[in-house]
Amino acid sequence: MKKVFTRPKSLKDMPFHYCPGCTHGIVHRLVAEVIDEMGIFDRTIAVAPVGCSVFCYDYFDCDAYQASHGRAPAVATGIKRVLPDRVVFTYQGDGDLAAIGTGEIVHAAARGEKFTVIFINNAIYAMTGGQMAPTTLLGQVTTTTPYGRNREINGCPVRMSEMLAVLDGSAYIARVSVHDPANVARAKRAVRKAFEVQMAGLGFTMVEVLSSCPTNWGLSPLKALKWLEENMIPYYPLGEYKVSGDTTPLFRHDSGADGGLSKNDPAEVG
Amino acid sequence: MKKVFTRPKSLKDMPFHYCPGCTHGIVHRLVAEVIDEMGIFDRTIAVAPVGCSVFCYDYFDCDAYQASHGRAPAVATGIKRVLPDRVVFTYQGDGDLAAIGTGEIVHAAARGEKFTVIFINNAIYAMTGGQMAPTTLLGQVTTTTPYGRNREINGCPVRMSEMLAVLDGSAYIARVSVHDPANVARAKRAVRKAFEVQMAGLGFTMVEVLSSCPTNWGLSPLKALKWLEENMIPYYPLGEYKVSGDTTPLFRHDSGADGGLSKNDPAEVG
Amino acid sequence: MPRVTFREERCKGCEICKHFCPKGIIEMAGHINVMGFHPATVVDMEKCTGCATCARMCPDIVIEVEKEEKKVG
Amino acid sequence: MPRVTFREERCKGCEICKHFCPKGIIEMAGHINVMGFHPATVVDMEKCTGCATCARMCPDIVIEVEKEEKKVG
């Protein structure tokens, strides 16, 4: 018997504290698998945010930092500038990255800092109790938009990948989702490519992952995946927004309502 | 005899503290003329930044605020949300707006805050002694890039107008220059349009003005204008980046080396 | 026949594996585990293809999948 | 003939007005003003068209321009 699927080595063997059906866990696993497969565990450094994924510094078994809210890109900059031959990644939520940490992410991208950002967009501040995030959809009810997010008051949701792709220093930017097996496979390839581009020294790399928060969305885990597919993807089209250097695009970016990706590759193993 | 040119009323009658040939003064005048011409002096509120233009709160004779470095958009948000029928503008430098204030400007734009930002891009932190700004050109020598701005270390200059235009909340965004009479006239029309779009309640408005800093560039006033034209405009193409609603574009945005504008309208009075 | 094993004590009963199993052979157990959830389990291992879709979708890495090694050639 | 007046004490001698005057009639004075600058001045008012380009380019609003009123019609 051969193991066709087993827990990646880069993840410490301990349970996640995440809620049932929370896709943070899937993304952790993808990142760990990429680290394992690339054989870079020993020289990888993780930077955890403040958010539901704060304890990811424990889950990833590599050396790690817990950064202050939103500042993971600055912390990663400090690390990578001191240790340029290491592989550094941050793992950040949408409150962390798209709100309080806007300045840090924009300038890390502008400077072309050579680390990888795993950006979990779940359209909510999950850890603190389901407040509106910059990425919360119009009309979405949260604890701080009890009447639904209103464009007049709160403006429109921010598309970070599109915005950061405008900057010259960004080398790889993709938006993926983990709501079904095909997309999980694609997400993993994007993560791998981001790490590769980082290691090639081409610049700033980021993978935005549309992710579910059943608890704060008030939905069952399965309904949450469906909601993600039906509501988030149309507003946040999947695809690669920036592909630098001699790398070729993994998949086409197309802003069609289906996210432009679902027709592509079938689920892929590994 | 009729006065064909005289000091605008909205500017207090006092000398500017700016260096000889500094174009901050031209931009002040344009803004004041627009306020005068639109007859909105009495309900206009200015928000001054920290930067060479910090004292603009004195020059503009309307009510004014002196905001902490980079936070003018947050201050303006507070003002405008309390007094939605007033006309509010911030006046900010590139250090103020594109560095420390990145989070505030991005989110003011994202929320579609209804005020106008006059953004002075002089490719330098002028007030503090000529340090590199996010907008400093590659190769440009400053007090903190004594060997010239290096892409590997500092990344590429940030194009704020392009980046903010990506956001749904921005309603009018233009980049203009004040290095010659034709461009000064065009700059004024952009300022006027920004105020008009603000008053129409369409969203966030910003006019980026390429501006000279003879002192910190180490050039005579005239050479500084020439340097601006020859070096800044190619990297920062002039034009309108966002025109919302039923307003029609003032001028075409074209990223050609001449800034796409010099062929247009001749100098215009008024 | 592939082998699919669940670390039952880590299962949070989210039903994601069940939903995505192409063979429809995963069900939630009637009992609850230490964390208070009804854990997932394969009810008809015969039908399992070892595709590991369940494992790849499980947010809590509860599932391990083994398969006979294919003979080369 | 248009009239161009300079508030000499406010002139910083940047020469911008001089550079952009389409008639080339602005020069810098030999003396310095209280701020230590050689102020700009029109040397040949006859040639002035009252176009106000100088005034519009002056960063320090030193210049005022007056012109005969055009008769309508």
Added chain:
Amino acid sequence: MAKILMKGNEAIGEGAVRAGCRYFFGYPITPQSELPHYLAKRLPEVGGLYLQAESEVASINMVFGAAGAGARVMTSSSGPGISLMQEGISYLAGAELPCVIVNMIRGGPGLGNIAPAQSDYFQATRGGGHGDYRVLVLAPASVQEIIDLMKDAFDLADKYRNPVMLIGDGVLGQMMEPVELDEEVKPVVLPEKSWAATGRMGRDKKNLINSLYIVPENCEAHNLELARKYGTMAEKEQRWEDYHTEGAELVLVAFGTAARVCKAVVDMFREEGRPVGLLRPITLWPFPAKRVAALAGTARHFLTVEMSMGQMVEDVRLAVNGRRPVYFYGRAGGMIPVARDVYREAGKILTGGADS
């Protein structure tokens, strides 16, 4: 007057609404989240605005703008967020703008945790920002007192044109207690603010909201003016509660949640007929130094009890000025003192077995 059960954080919100506050700018953080949740619902009901800012830095500067425009405005956060506001608070104090800032203190330093603590006392009372300035700091100890102090907070802010900080912790914020509340919300008559920069609207002199005094002489004059104001505040606004301090040989000094525990301790002693009392500062700045100094004339020892490694104890020592020994007992990192432990510690002092 209806008596209802209310959470501390919600009481802050309702208290603010009843004080005439119509603007809230803030950024989420535990353990104060119920406050923004409450106000996000409540403010629109009274024609007000809840706006979630992109950060605490933005929040405090939005407060700056709104306060300058003459509104009653507040923000709220906890340790890490309050730290980020320090520049803004210094600006607010420098520009003499009234506003209310809530800090529901959590365990620190750094990310620490979200458990109740009092370790931001120095930051609150000494000014964590730069320059010579003070904010008035109120420390309620019950949900009812929260409601009452919110009104005072806004009034004091306007009276002195100065930021007022209300501090509490997760216990105070999350707990529910009965409060008495007027059935109807009475309209609040706000004071005139002729200094507000609202657009001139016909006013003949311009108004300017500013903290820049580039000439040192002017900046010194401004600081002396501020100091005079702080002096008045220190003179007039010291507040405290005496709990069985009459005849107390040992005076406990504690505020907020720690003071609640200390009351139980005092009860334990008083039931045994032993002379122990509690001084509960309600204003932390100005610290009730007058009262402490007076008690130093009668009491023999002081024991400061804090949910920190010892911060307020400095103010107690300064007020006692060496006349009596001042002891300290503290719990840190989100732990709450247990009455029995404080009782033991206090007992040692009463019987002469502790070091100050």
Added chain:
Amino acid sequence: MAKILMKGNEAIGEGAVRAGCRYFFGYPITPQSELPHYLAKRLPEVGGLYLQAESEVASINMVFGAAGAGARVMTSSSGPGISLMQEGISYLAGAELPCVIVNMIRGGPGLGNIAPAQSDYFQATRGGGHGDYRVLVLAPASVQEIIDLMKDAFDLADKYRNPVMLIGDGVLGQMMEPVELDEEVKPVVLPEKSWAATGRMGRDKKNLINSLYIVPENCEAHNLELARKYGTMAEKEQRWEDYHTEGAELVLVAFGTAARVCKAVVDMFREEGRPVGLLRPITLWPFPAKRVAALAGTARHFLTVEMSMGQMVEDVRLAVNGRRPVYFYGRAGGMIPVARDVYREAGKILTGGADS
């Protein structure tokens, strides 16, 4: 040893380079700009990196990353920027990371001005950030002392795994004075940092840079551990200079620029044969309380002289603990005390005509 004229701000930079610092992350602000200018040139010469951050918030977090990676690293700013760093400093202290932070204090509050001041004393010594933590604060009074203390600053930071702050003001930063400097820059042997998170690189246990202790019991234990460390620092690292304190009836207490003025004042008195001395704290935290306490045994009065409305005077009072009157003289908003004025004030005290 060559004797050269050097600006204080440049001396900070050269001192850092000679202490083995190779990384600087910062954001421009007056009056410390010559320091980044200097290092932007100098660091690349020694294989180091000068990186201009997008803000002070980013700067201090870059320092966090670099310090966690084991580097000797520093940042620098002034009041407003230091205020913005308070969250980050609390994190650095919480995660026990060594680094050096420079604050060239300017007039406050708010934007204030850029003139020399000492009004960030509370912020520096009490921790302007949240939670119970301390940073070690050094206050040089001459350009030569800057050079000497920079080395100590980095050594102390590493020794205690704690941020060290060096404070000065525009006078100290902008002035040129002669300094003695080794002709050649000696290579510095940096201490091993087995705790640094550098990637495991074969290490069998992972390293983690962290300040989160979600369980209050653990957070308390962490705070107690920190407190023990701070206790050791307070015990071992108090530094001061005595200037004619022997037999002094009146002891002036002043640091930095103010101390320079006070030396002139002491000279004026001593020339008249009057017993006045100066205690110049070199560490502001830990404050040289031992020395002040000892002097309280012999001196009759203390006069604290500050370029603020009175901040360090609290530490003097705490150390004197009521045994002697402690007077205060200060200038604010960027003004520097004038020797003659201090002399007059001190004279009043000596002859019994002032209020404490």
Added chain:
Amino acid sequence: MFEAILIAGFGGQGVLSTGQLLAQAGMEEGRHVAWIPSYGPEMRGGTANCGVTISSRPISSPVVSEPTVLIAMNRPSLEKFEHSVVQGGIIFVNSSLIDIRAGRKDVRVFYVPANELAEELGSGKVANNVILGALIELTGVVTPGAVEKSLREVLPPHHHKMIPLNLKALEVGAGLVRGDGPAAAGAG
């Protein structure tokens, strides 16, 4: 009188609102009351608990670190809090979900198959109230009348139709203690 009651279970079992009901009832009766939830980034959907203090004197700390009564709605809660109950205190064990027995000998332990009894009444949601009924009957900390009144305050109007079911659950719980109900609680 002084009772410090700790109610603990899974998130979703309604332990917070049960606590609130109890606090409201205490207030209705003129007692000093305080309610406080546990909070923290614990696994969401995981354990939840709250403390309710009801006293004739002002309440010092509302945090219930030494409960006089523990209601353990699931096994982790029993395991976590059993040791903290004061000597002579009371533990209610929801035996529908907890298959172990409490170890303490110095407290009174009652095993209540709350979910089963509630489902017999027609809804598992009132399981807490079964235990609450037992608690009230046993301790008299509040009166049944006050609880009934409080239900009207605590439940939103559109749930008032649930009040009779809630009352029935309370009554079943009380019956257990009195020994006259359909199922007697097993004291350990």
Added chain:
Amino acid sequence: MFEAILIAGFGGQGVLSTGQLLAQAGMEEGRHVAWIPSYGPEMRGGTANCGVTISSRPISSPVVSEPTVLIAMNRPSLEKFEHSVVQGGIIFVNSSLIDIRAGRKDVRVFYVPANELAEELGSGKVANNVILGALIELTGVVTPGAVEKSLREVLPPHHHKMIPLNLKALEVGAGLVRGDGPAAAGAG
């Protein structure tokens, strides 16, 4: 000995480097010295000034608020600082650019047409040094030899060819004071 010298003029007149030269010379002679510029967001290209203190004892505040010597290179500087000079102090007025006279009667005032003299020497840039020469001759605060040595330290190597011109300017200034130079300074 103690001299506190304030040198003030327009930006670009080289007052800061003149001050540095003086400080360097003081250091060469083993004095305590301090140099400090004024700084601030004043109009750039506007006024600039620096203070130089040279003393046989350690220097307290380097800020020169009460100069023993004022060198006013332009009119605003004279107007701004004249009043601050100590009784019995010295004021040097650059009469090339200053068309007014000092009002103080309790100080010694010297009018030096520094720009004109410097231009006669071949470069307006050494105007400051003409006054510096006069100052040194008058006060002896440093020796000419120390200044010569310092020029080598202060000027970057590629400007060392300017040293003779600088020395000549100093000599001209000294001559003014001695009364044996080409132009005598007019004491007011």
